[in-house]
Amino acid sequence: MLEFENVSKSFWTGKQRKVILDQASFRVELGNSLGILAENGAGKTTIINMMAGLEKPDEGTVRKSCRVSFPLGFMGGVVGKHTARENARFIARLYGLDPDYVEAFSRWLCGIEEYFDMPVGTFSSGMKQRFTFSLLLAMEFDIYLIDEGMPGTTDVEFNRKAGTVLRDRLKTATVIVVSHQAGTLEKFCRSAAVLRHGRLHMFDTLEEAKRMYDYA
Numbered sequence: 001m002l003e004f005e006n007v008s009k010s011f012w013t014g015k016q017r018k019v020i021l022d023q024a025s026f027r028v029e030l031g032n033s034l035g036i037l038a039e040n041g042a043g044k045t046t047i048i049n050m051m052a053g054l055e056k057p058d059e060g061t062v063r064k065s066c067r068v069s070f071p072l073g074f075m076g077g078v079v080g081k082h083t084a085r086e087n088a089r090f091i092a093r094l095y096g097l098d099p100d101y102v103e104a105f106s107r108w109l110c111g112i113e114e115y116f117d118m119p120v121g122t123f124s125s126g127m128k129q130r131f132t133f134s135l136l137l138a139m140e141f142d143i144y145l146i147d148e149g150m151p152g153t154t155d156v157e158f159n160r161k162a163g164t165v166l167r168d169r170l171k172t173a174t175v176i177v178v179s180h181q182a183g184t185l186e187k188f189c190r191s192a193a194v195l196r197h198g199r200l201h202m203f204d205t206l207e208e209a210k211r212m213y214d215y216a
């Protein structure tokens with residue numbers, strides 16, 4: 001379970017207060033994947049970061065009683081001067097997992113060949129995305145956090161392999177996806193919400209959420 005209780009978050013822009021969430025309360029139960037629809041700039045990344053614990057609410061509480069992933073595509077934990085191998089083994093240890101397994105799995109999935117033993121700082125942005133996505137899938141979480149769907153990689157072979165692993169993982173895991181497109185959510189989610197002007201409107205079905213989202 002992941003729960004927000006009376007969570008508020010805003011940013012001061014120098015001219016005005018940009019409200020992301022105003023006293024939001026909701027709960028995501030395991031097995032009930034949630035999609036959040038929001039326009040660009042409405043606060044998708046900020047909400048996902050609060051769920052991951054990367055950002056703190058101004059007020060209220062975020063509670064978790066299960067293993068929640070870092071956001072898909074998050075690069076913050078990866079050190080550019082270290083190789084993918086070193087990063088994978090270090091992060092595995094942080095999460096109390098077997099470094100040999102995490103290294104072997106992400107090496108296989110990301111398919112960047114000898115670059116896996118080179119500093120991450122030498123990677124193209126697509127390679128970095130494939131590496132961090134591979135790391136995410138190498139670790140078992142109860143809830144996976146996805147910001148704007150799959151990473152923007154155009155590598156067909158990687159997308160095929162990663163898609164198969166992700167589908168398999170989602171048979172037992174729950175996912176929370178934030179996106180500005182309903183199409184992205186259709187693949188993953190049972191229930192949906194719309195984030196607008198600091199309020200999170202929860203719906204039982206994606207259809208209902210889409211109706212509200214499209215209305216404006």
Ligand SMILES: Nc1ncnc2c1ncn2[C@@H]1O[C@H](COP(=O)(O)OP(=O)(O)OP(=O)(O)O)[C@@H](O)[C@H]1O
Pocket residue numbers: 011012013018020038039040041042043044045046047180
């Ligand atoms: N540290 C900050 N200080 C001031 N404003 C911020 C800060 N972080 C985010 N914002 C603002 O808060 C709003 C929401 O940002 P966020 O990145 O969460 O939106 P988003 O919905 O993910 O956007 P996009 O779809 O464009 O990626 C934006 O207007 C952004 O400029």
